[in-house]
Amino acid sequence: MRLFWEQGYEKTSMQELVSHMGIHKGSMYDTFGDKQSLYHKSLKRYSEMLDQSVMQLMADTRSAKEAITVLFETTIHQKEELPNGCFIVNTAVELAKHDAEAIEMVHLRWSHTEKLIHDLIVRGQQSGEFSMSLNAEGLSYYLLNALIGLRVMVKTISDKEKLKQIVEMNLSVLERSD
Incomplete structure (x- = not known):
């Protein structure tokens, strides 16, 4: 997973996978199938x-706002030992036109995150934390888009303060205005 995450599908060879995993090529095929199956x-x-x-x-x-904030901030404060960015976003960018099964998995992941955000917005509305005038569905689309954008940005921007300001600006749409 890490090798694919760091290099992408196309740039990762079977030989690199075999070496990285410390197994024989035959074992690789017997256990995981082909490269595409291993990627999935x-x-x-x-x-x-x-x-x-x-x-x-x-x-x-x-x-609810704290939960949404945590979702965004974990993108900025990834563990040092992990590759920058998001493997799901990398997959979407690299394989959008080439691998229907991978893109279906990306869409499922994004739908799951969108539902999580939607449910948190509704929870915040029910508790009085967020205005009932907020469009929970539209806002969940917006925040998912912002989160995906942030996951792209962390690959190239090391200025954590700048990233934090981006998060704060995106989450400001949740502030009560009534």
Whole structure:
């Protein structure tokens, strides 16, 4: 997964995968199938890890806005040992026209995140934290788009303060205006 995440699908050779995993080429094919199957399994594993991580971080939040903020801030403050950016976003950019199964997995991941954001907005509206006048559906689309953009930006911008200001500006749409 890490090799695909760092290099992308096209730039990762079977030989690199075999060497990186420390197995024989025959074992690779017997265990994982072809390169594309291994990529899909890696993408599925990444998605599962992302779910675990997000749910664990959000479990400690006290409000809907805090949960949404955590979702954005974890993008900025990735663990040092992980590659920059998001494997899902990388897949969307690299394979959008070439791999229908990978793109379906990307869309499922984004739909899942969009629903999470939507549900948090509705929860915030029900608790009085957010205005009832907010369009929860439209706002979930907007915030997902902002989150994806942020995941692209962290690949090339190391200025954490700038990224934090971007998050604050995006989340300002949640402020009560009534």
